[in-house]
Structures are given as structure tokens and as C-alpha cells.
Amino acid sequence: MTRVALVTGAGSGIGRASALALAEAGFAVVCAGRRAALLEQAAAEAGHGAVAATCDVRDPASVAALFREVEERFGRLDVLFNNAGVSAPAVPLEEVTLEQWTATLDTNLTGAFLCTQQAFRIMKRQTPRGGRIINNGSISATVPRPLSAPYTAAKHGITGLTRSTSLDGRAYDIACGQIDVGNAATDLTEPMRTTGVLQADGRIAREPTIDPVHVARAVVYMATLPLDANVQFMTVMATKMPYIGRG
Numbered sequence: 001m002t003r004v005a006l007v008t009g010a011g012s013g014i015g016r017a018s019a020l021a022l023a024e025a026g027f028a029v030v031c032a033g034r035r036a037a038l039l040e041q042a043a044a045e046a047g048h049g050a051v052a053a054t055c056d057v058r059d060p061a062s063v064a065a066l067f068r069e070v071e072e073r074f075g076r077l078d079v080l081f082n083n084a085g086v087s088a089p090a091v092p093l094e095e096v097t098l099e100q101w102t103a104t105l106d107t108n109l110t111g112a113f114l115c116t117q118q119a120f121r122i123m124k125r126q127t128p129r130g131g132r133i134i135n136n137g138s139i140s141a142t143v144p145r146p147l148s149a150p151y152t153a154a155k156h157g158i159t160g161l162t163r164s165t166s167l168d169g170r171a172y173d174i175a176c177g178q179i180d181v182g183n184a185a186t187d188l189t190e191p192m193r194t195t196g197v198l199q200a201d202g203r204i205a206r207e208p209t210i211d212p213v214h215v216a217r218a219v220v221y222m223a224t225l226p227l228d229a230n231v232q233f234m235t236v237m238a239t240k241m242p243y244i245g246r247g
Helices: 013-024 036-046 060-074 098-125 149-172 187-193 212-223
Strands: 004-008 028-033 051-054 079-082 131-136 174-182 233-237
Touching: 004 013, 004 060, 004 098, 013 028, 013 036, 013 079, 013 212, 028 036, 028 060, 036 051, 051 060, 060 098, 079 098, 079 212, 098 131, 098 149, 098 174, 131 149, 131 212, 149 174, 174 212, 212 233
Parallel strands: 004 028, 004 079, 028 051, 079 131, 131 174, 174 233
Antiparallel strands: none
């Protein structure tokens, strides 16, 4: 039986690298996201029967349509990687607009919740029953960067969603784990490598990054575990990034 994996935010960065790695590991991969052209490119590069599917994870109807398409096409879903996410402008907390706050929470947290709901419905009723959900938490799920209230709040929320999903899925053979990534080299982290980013002591400094391929390898490891084993939380980070200790 071919295992089926759905990756959100699969058009670039960690999502794209993970979709390619899952396809190479033998999964039939659904590359989901908002940018059709990039998704088509990712699916073509992944091969192994990978398909592209446009979806806005902020929209319940769009999410429902995506999971309906997955079930109709493949008959089941074995792995969901909740990876879609956006950043927020680095501005003082009191200057964050409601629109900025809502846009960040809607994509990074509510989107993961909506996808998790739909995955539960499929995984509970399919035969064999169960599956695995992997959430992209980010190191911001543990500690914040300066001027990052919306993003940090959303990623802290992901940790709570991961724990609740693990508990509520236990009776149905649904495992859930979280991968917290530090400084993967993507479009979102480009300033870390070029102009530098604000540090907690007020300095602007460049930071080391890692190839998203390393994150994708970790996703594949989590995805290929038997359902009686689970990685609850994993951190994959640039060794010398300012995180451990005093920064």
C-alpha cells in the first residue's frame, strides 16, 4: 500500500524540501499551497506520483476541498505536515496592527488547526486506521525574537495544538509531533545571511543558517516511524545560532 503525505506550504523552503524528500522515501505526495506555479514545479521535481493542489489554509472551505481531493484521489492520508506559515513585520508590540496580528495567527495557527481537523476525519475512518501529523513549530515556539509578538504567539499556540492533537488522537492511532526549526535557509531568513537581524541586546548581526534539506531528513524520519512510536518534539537548528545560553 502506497503511503500518502500532504505538505502545506510546499512551494518553497522547508515545505518544498520536505515534499521532495518524502517522495524519494516512497510517499505519494500532495504539494499544497497558494502559488500554483511553484507547486507544479515542486511536484514535477518530486516525481513518484506527486501532485500539486492549491489551497489557502486560512479558508475553511478551501481546506475542506483540499482534503476531499486527497481522499478522492488516493483513498487515504497517512501523513500531514503542517508547514504553511508567514512572518510578521518586526515592529514594536504597540504598533502591531490588528490586521497584522490576525493575518499571522490565521495562517500559522488557525490554518494548522483547520488542516488537523480534516486530517482527523480521514484518519479516523480509513482502513488501516490512523496516521501521523507533523507540525512546524519553529524555535519561536519556545523563545521569542525581539519585535515578534504575532509570530511568537502563533508558534507557542502550535505547541499547544501539538500536545492536544497527540492526546486526542491517541485513541484513534493518530500520532502527532512537532519539529522546531532554527534558521533554515529560506526566503524568510534571507536577512539573517545578508543584512543581519535584530538581537536581544539591540545589535544587528548576521546569523548562521542551515540547508532545509536537513530539516526534510528529520521530517522523513518522523513520517516513517511506525504509529506505535512518536517523536513528540524535535529541534533542528544551526549549531552556532544565538539560541542556547546567553545567545
